Amino acid sequence: MDTKKRLHIIRNYDTAPYHMDGNRIEPAWLFRTGKMKWRYDELTIVADFTPKVRLDGPRIQIFDLFETNAYCFVFYTISEYKGEKMKPFMALYDKKQNLFYPHANLVSSYAYLSVEKGRRLMKTSVPGSLYAIKEAVDLAGKDGFEMIKEDDNPVLLRYACE
Known part of the structure; x- marks a missing residue:
């Protein structure tokens, strides 16, 4: 299917964006985030409005993704990066060369x-x-x-x- 016609869906704190293909929802990508993946208990809020389990390190949240025929752009945040909370990043996957850049900038002269x-x-x-x-x-x-x-x-x- 042409990537221009796909609708991507990303659930909060999930590492697998999905796309709509006709009447079906299918996994589009899987991001291996290892220790940086949110765990269910870290997202569960208890009576005093704190997480059931405190974070033991930074976490990744993917919040947007879209594809062209040549590239996949992924926008994500890291919960804490060099003292900054919810630091935004853009990753880029070059489909033609099969190269992944976890932190990309698109630079013009x-x-x-x-x-x-x-x-x-x-x-x-x-x-x-x-x-x-x-x-x-x-x-x-x-x-x-x-x-x-x-x-x-x-x-x-x-x-x-x-």
Whole structure:
């Protein structure tokens, strides 16, 4: 099935995103997170609103995934990373070369067009397009964005992809 027509479903704290294929839900990917997978007792809240079992280390939560014909983008957080809580990351799987990059940045020669530090991309119904929201102040006056003023609303950038 063409990946552009698949709907992915990710349950909170699960490591297996699913996709809809007709009337069926099927596993799409399986991420091996080892000790960083959330356990049921860590997610169970008891009477005093604390977890039944306290975390014994950082955990991964996958919160978004989408595919193009050439790539799979995975957006996730790590519960604690170098002192920062719920640190966002983006992973990238290159289907053609069978390479997985657990922490990827999409870097442009124009820094203001780069997608770094786990910033989210969004997929819409427009084939071959990914979108990012940028603050107008970061784009105002830059090449190709001369019409943008610093006090404009956030800007939706379209990235073309395979």
